[in-house]
Amino acid sequence: MGLPSAYLTKNDKKANIFIISVSAIIFLTVVILHELNLKIEVNFDPHIFAKFNALINASVSILLISGLVFVKTKKYMLHKRVMNLSIILSVFFILSYIAHHLLAESTVFGGEGSIKSIYYFILVTHIILAGLSLPFILYTAYRASIAEFGKHKKLARYVYPVWLYVAITGVIVYFLISPYYV
Numbered sequence: 001m002g003l004p005s006a007y008l009t010k011n012d013k014k015a016n017i018f019i020i021s022v023s024a025i026i027f028l029t030v031v032i033l034h035e036l037n038l039k040i041e042v043n044f045d046p047h048i049f050a051k052f053n054a055l056i057n058a059s060v061s062i063l064l065i066s067g068l069v070f071v072k073t074k075k076y077m078l079h080k081r082v083m084n085l086s087i088i089l090s091v092f093f094i095l096s097y098i099a100h101h102l103l104a105e106s107t108v109f110g111g112e113g114s115i116k117s118i119y120y121f122i123l124v125t126h127i128i129l130a131g132l133s134l135p136f137i138l139y140t141a142y143r144a145s146i147a148e149f150g151k152h153k154k155l156a157r158y159v160y161p162v163w164l165y166v167a168i169t170g171v172i173v174y175f176l177i178s179p180y181y182v
Contacts, residue, residue, distance in 0.1 A: 015142050023135040026094060030131075033101050042103055047181045049100030050174055056093040057170035060086050064164045080144070086163075087141060110180045119176045126169040133162045 063086045070079035109119050136159045143152035 011146070015139075019135050019138040019142065023138065026134060027131055029098065030094075030101075033098055034106075036102065038102050040103060045181075046100060046103035047178070049096045049103070050178065050181070052096050053093055053100065054171050054174035054178075056089050056096065057167045057174070060089050060093070061164060061167040061171065063089070064160065064167060068160065083141070083144070087137070090137075105182070107177055107180050107182070109177055111176070115176075119173075122169050122176070123173050126166060126173055129162050130166045130170075133159065133166060137163055 063082045067079050067082045067086065070076070070082060109116060109123075111119055136155065140152055140155040140159045143149075143155060
């Protein structure tokens, strides 16, 4: 996943351990919780978390596009701020996602015909890319945080479009599945 240890500094090794650990813990938590439903009675609609997630994804999409504009126009401090905010919002997304899947039962998509194929294509690519992108997002942010801007830019060239795709498709998935929430 990362670079061979011969190419890493002492801090790189620590960052590598941190990034891989955080990514693995989040991935395993999401996988385990996907199958777990606490069946707790709450006094609100637990699908509010799904709506909140769509709002976060929409916000992250806007921030990511803004971040690209800022870096292209050499407004590096604004770029840094919106990218950091994107990461912070993504943490809130993960917490809200976990809450939603703990409190709400899985929803089956009820669409028919081609929209069903489109939905499942978007959903599957969204899930796979979301799961795979986290460590790369963190590596990209790490490279910027230690002022290795060449390596940051090289990673971002690939990581950015995937992260943007995941954020945008998260909103699309919400709008397609939300009519079927019980």
